[in-house]
Amino acid sequence: IARKKFVYLCTNALLLEKKLNQYSPTPYLTFSVHLDGLGEHHDRAVDQEGVFDRAVAAIRKAKSLGFRVNINCTLFDQMSVDEITAFFDFATNDLGVEGITISPGYAYERAPDQAHFLMREKTKQLFRDVFKIGKGRNWKFSQSSLFLDFLAGNQSYQCTPWGNPTRNVFGWQRPCYLLSEGYANSFKELMAETKWEDYGTGNYEKCADCMVHCGFEPTAVLDTVAHPLKALKVALNGVNTDSPMVPELSLDNQRPAEFIFEEVVAERLEIKTERSDAA
């Protein structure tokens, strides 16, 4: 923040209210609070009762002190279109958040509730239905217009998994936030040594249903830079919810899924133990 960088601090908000005194409001800091729906929908998504009420109380407190607050929301198929639109109305008109970040869920191997993640066709129709009702309402999405257009089935994109990289205690995660199929020691190594052509919709079974923000927003941003007028048109006119959707990428030649997460983590733990023993 001192370097005038914009920080989106992601949080489930459980400790936010208690810790707010450690921060000062500034246009460079936005709390991005994880909220997946109203009341019981959010509590069910995070598998803990009372989390929605605590998160909402923290958001109200933060707003009253002048902080910027965004909500980030993963949509699952257990909410109807009406429930989703009521949730966005609440976030906009009642909480008064600065923005809403949305992404469809993705049935990745470690997510607790596989049954409720959205499949590709259902995802696009759901977003179309939501955007159709949302026309004229004052929802502010903190995303590019072309990513929203992609969610509604109007753009055919391949992901850009290095666009929102994940770094954790094991290193730089390959190939993206959702899949953990190896780690690199530096971003340079991640870029140079990951077999990017092995991943993405149509290349890998695990990627078939992915339309997730971390992989596809960077593609939409690159497309925005390459075709600014197209992006401006969607931003001004809203997402098209009536024309036929663009054809899907073919899944005919995708390689089968590999389940190597435990192996990868065990290997990284061994490397970390060896390093700390040597130090």
Ligand code: SF4
């Ligand atoms: S499609 Fe891209 S972003 Fe999605 S899981 Fe596969 S590599 Fe990751």
